Amino acid sequence: MKALATFVMRGRSATVLVMVVSAMLFWLFPPVLVVSGAALALVTLRRGAIEGVLLMALAGPAAVGLTGIALGTPWPMLEVLLIGWLPLWLLALVLRATVSLSRTFQAAALLGVLGVAGFYAVLGDPAIWWGRVLSQWEQELMVLASIGQEADRAMLEQLLALLKGWVPFLPGQVVSAALLLVLLALILGRWWQAVLFNPAGFRPEFHQVRLGRPLATLMLVLFGAAVLSGWPLLINFMLVLGTLYTLQGIALIHAVAFKWQLSPAWLLLFYLLLIPLLSQWVMALGIADAWADFRNRIKPRLSQR
Numbered sequence: 001m002k003a004l005a006t007f008v009m010r011g012r013s014a015t016v017l018v019m020v021v022s023a024m025l026f027w028l029f030p031p032v033l034v035v036s037g038a039a040l041a042l043v044t045l046r047r048g049a050i051e052g053v054l055l056m057a058l059a060g061p062a063a064v065g066l067t068g069i070a071l072g073t074p075w076p077m078l079e080v081l082l083i084g085w086l087p088l089w090l091l092a093l094v095l096r097a098t099v100s101l102s103r104t105f106q107a108a109a110l111l112g113v114l115g116v117a118g119f120y121a122v123l124g125d126p127a128i129w130w131g132r133v134l135s136q137w138e139q140e141l142m143v144l145a146s147i148g149q150e151a152d153r154a155m156l157e158q159l160l161a162l163l164k165g166w167v168p169f170l171p172g173q174v175v176s177a178a179l180l181l182v183l184l185a186l187i188l189g190r191w192w193q194a195v196l197f198n199p200a201g202f203r204p205e206f207h208q209v210r211l212g213r214p215l216a217t218l219m220l221v222l223f224g225a226a227v228l229s230g231w232p233l234l235i236n237f238m239l240v241l242g243t244l245y246t247l248q249g250i251a252l253i254h255a256v257a258f259k260w261q262l263s264p265a266w267l268l269l270f271y272l273l274l275i276p277l278l279s280q281w282v283m284a285l286g287i288a289d290a291w292a293d294f295r296n297r298i299k300p301r302l303s304q305r
Helices: 002-008 012-025 030-047 049-071 075-098 101-123 126-147 150-197 202-207 213-229 232-259 264-292
Strands: none
Touching (some): 002 030, 002 150, 012 030, 202 232, 213 264
16 A cells, blocks of 8 residues: 555656546446545645646546546546545545544535535435436336346345335435545545655544534434434435444544554454444444543553553
8 A cells, every 4th residue: 555655646647547547447346436536635635735636637537538438428437526536625625724534524524414415405305306216227127127037027126125215315325425435535545644754643643533522412413303203304414424423433443442452353353343233333432432532531551551
């Protein structure tokens, strides 16, 4: 990773190359988009807003053009880059100005809430819009299934029924997924910056990520209101804020593991269990940390004192 970060900082052409190649690899393995964003974040953090804009102006058309050649239409890549690069550039500027991941995460919360509100402002009721899309998919898939076996048709019907159940909450899920990729790219870019220019700087900054009590209180209020009303808008807001508190919980786990000098194998096990079993608990831990302040309550091992 350090070699890649060094290559990114060699010059504008190297950065553009990394951004374009990793953006194109998105179509084969979507998480690779994090590398593209990390390159943008690293250079923006080091050289400022104008350099970040120049990189997007150079790498964006190249990635969009190559996508047009490969897929026959450039628009999917344009949408991906607008969602992935612009918020990341803005958050990198916030981090550059505040030198605080906590403040930057708070700004990310605002962007996420605005993203969900934007769905409703542009589409009206997103459930109706997504319902129309799924109806079109249903017609197309049933035509394909009619050519195949009856088992394929039953499986497609079950899949569509599941998707229809998710329809009211798709705005929150889409925004949460986009925000997660953006924040992972920003964290990776910040880590690269520390590796190259401040080797001891990233760990304490990441370990101290806290979103604050006001946002945690808002999360609890939204949870209570969503349970009582069942209003999808509130649940979509919760999905976005829940992603941020999951990241805070992960930062807390790293801080505790460092204080207790746990083996990296424990962190590996934690990540293996995070998605299937622990994500909700980690989110709850992040919210509780707003009041409990576990980092200061947990004492390091004697060998570290």
